[in-house]
Amino acid sequence: MKLFRLAKEKPGKYRADDLSGNGAALAGGRWNPRGMAALYTCCHASTAVLEARVHASGLLPVANFFLVTLQVPEDIFSTAYVPELPTDWDALDRDPVSTVDIARSWLNAGKQLAMCVPSVVCPSDNNLILNPSHPDMRLVGVFDKQPFLLDRRLFV
Template identity: 30%
Template structure:
């Protein structure tokens, strides 16, 4: 499967998961490193847009296109057991615990999770401490030029 990640250019080669470890994320608690990718470059952009001020968006971002063998990706089949709805703020700790438990158990190199922005699309979580991390192949790295209409 091809996967994509957008990040500040200065962090494009950082596969430690340090940012997520320091600050936590939707799918991980503070203290647990993870690398967030998406199944599409456009979804990666949407995931960035919801977290940054538009005025800061166009400056200094790059993307990675990578490939990971399908057998290393564990899909989440359902999140219906999480109440309230998994994508709501009220379920944040439950979702973080689910992701952090997956990371600690070393169940798979990657976990396919639904995007809270577009539930029919998926983000791919990468466990940077997993033994199979070298199975990810970088296809392309490139700086991004955003259309200025995004910041209107």
């Protein structure tokens, strides 16, 4: 099975195909507390584009983006943790404490490779958050990495 990420690359600093989850650990996010590694992925390439767009603060990014396609175990959905969503899971003005707490517990438990959650920008699509510390992370690999230009019309 394949998952997708739209990621930036800065030569000498970070690579788009880095699977460590360190970027999320530095910033924290809706589904991970600052200081805990997590790898955000999308089930569709188009959802990865939407996710990148909403995190661009309205400005056309000039960064070197790559569409990274990951090969993951076929049973990733059937074994994924699916949390009960709190009422504020899709808050737009902040990363809810409730979702960060869910992720902290899930990451600390270390039982599943993936947590399946809906995308805030397209709730009918799923995102899979991967736990880079899980032993099955060794089964996740980069299938493809292609330069990707964000369409300027997304920013008008």
